[in-house]
Amino acid sequence: MSLPQSVNARLRRVPAWPVYLVGVLPVFWFFYLGLTGGLGPEPIRALEQELGRLSLQVLIAVLAVTPLRKFTGISLLKFRRALGLLVFFYVAVHLAVWLFLDVQIWNQIWKDIVKRPYVTIGMVGLVLMVPLAMTSNDWSLRRLGAGSWRRLHRLTYVAAVLGAVHFVMLRKGWQLEPILYLLAIVALLAARVRWRELRGAAKMRRVGS
C-alpha cells in the first residue's frame, strides 16, 4: 500500500464529529480572554480580528482539500463539510460581535454596510455563505443532485476572495499579513484550474477560426 493509501485508510477510521467540537472551542476561548483582559485594552476590536482571522484560516484549509488530493492523493474530503460549517459559524459570530458589541448604533450599521466598501464586501461574502451553510447536509445534496450542488458550492471561491479582500482593505496601508491570506486563497483557486484543458480549448478555438 502506498503512503497516501495508508494515510487515507487510517483517516477513514477517524470520525468527523470531533472537528465540530474542537472547532467551536476557540470562539469560547476568545470570549473568555476578552472578558478577563487577555485581549488587551480594546477587546471588542481584538475579538473581531481574531474571529475574522480564524475564519480565513479555516477557509484556506477548506480550499486546500481538493488540491491536496489532486497533488498528493491524500483525501480529507470527509472533514470538509465540518470545516466549512465552522467557517460560517466563525463569520456569523464575527458579524454578531460587530453588530452588538462594536457599532451598536442601528442606523450607523446600515450606513456602514452601504457606504464602506470593505464592510459591503464582507457582508456580500457572508450572504453568499448562507445558502452554502444551509445546503451542507446529506438531504440537500440528494435533493439538489451532485451536479447542481457542486455548482452552487463554487460560491465558496467567490466568498473566499471577498473575505480576503475585506481583510486587505480594512488595514491602513498595504500590509503583508492580509496580502498573504489573499495570495494563499488565489493560489488554492489557481491549483484547481485544469490548465492543460484550458490551453487545449484555446488551441481548438484558434484552429476552428
Next chain:
Amino acid sequence: MAGRWKNDLKWSDVTPKADYLNRRQIMAGAAAAAALAAGPALSGAKIRAVPSAYSTDEAPNSYEDITSYNNFYEFGTSKTDPAKNAHRLTTDPWSVRVDGLVDRPGNYDLADILKGVTLEERIYRLRCVEAWSAVIPWVGFELADLLNRVGVQPSAKYVYFETLVRPSEMIGQKSRVLDWPYREGLRLDEAMHPLTILATGLYGEEMPNQNGAPIRLVVPWKYGFKSIKSIVRISLVEKQPQATWNMQNPREYGFYSNVNPEVDHPRWSQASERRIGGGLFSRRIPTRMFNGYGDQVAGLYAGMDLRKFY
C-alpha cells in the same frame, strides 16, 4: 449577565489609584530617589511636573492600557508590537537637529533642550484616526518654548518633524509599509499654540519607548498620527511639508487631520469613538469637534472649509 455573579468583595476592597501609583513609586525605590537627586527630568523613574490648567479632569487610562496598545509602525503594525519590540531602541544619547529658517540651528542634545523648560503634566484626550481614544497624562513642555529659543525667522510658515531611522533597533523599518523616515508637519500657528507640546514622559515617568521615547509631539486636537514620535529633526520651512500618512494616501489622511466627527474617513465613520480600557461591553461615545478642544483652537481655522482641508 451583570449582577448574577456574586462574591464577597466590596468596592472598599479595591485598591485606590493613589495607592497603587504609590506602590509603583516604592518599587521604583532607590532609582527614583537617585533621579530626584541627580536632576529634574531625564535620568530616573519619577519626573517632577507641575499641573496645568489645560488638563482635562477626565480619568486617565491605566499605565498598562497606554503602554500596551500603540500604533508605532517603526516597531511593527500590530497594536501589541511596539510594547514587544521597542525595548531595543537606544534613547540615550539623543539629539535633535534643528534647522531651516531658524536663527540658531544645530544639533541640540536632549538634556540641552530640556534645560530651562518647565515640565508640566498635561492630561489630554487622544483620538486615533482608527476611532479609538484614550486619556493620557503626558509630561512635557510647550513646543513654542523651543521654537522661541531657536528663533523662528519671519519667512517660516510651517514646522516639519522627522522620526529616527534605525532599522537595527526599529525592526518595523525593515518592512516598507511606510516611506521612512516618518514625517509630520504643522502650520506655524498650530505649532506655537499652547496646547501643542513636546512630551518626554507620561504618568510622571520617563516616556516608555513604545510611546515615542525620548521626545515626541502631542497635538491633542488632531488625530493621533500627527503626534510624531521619537523626534530627531525639527525644521522650520516656508512651504507645507510632507507628512507620512498624507503621502501614503492623501484621500484618507489630510495634512490638517483635525479631529472632526462630520468628516468621515473614507472607510469608516468618525462620528463616534471607543475609549480603550472599557472591556468587552463598553459603548461608543460621540466624537467631539477638535477632540473637545474647539474653544482653544477653532479660531486657528476661521474661514477655512474643513471638509476641503481635512
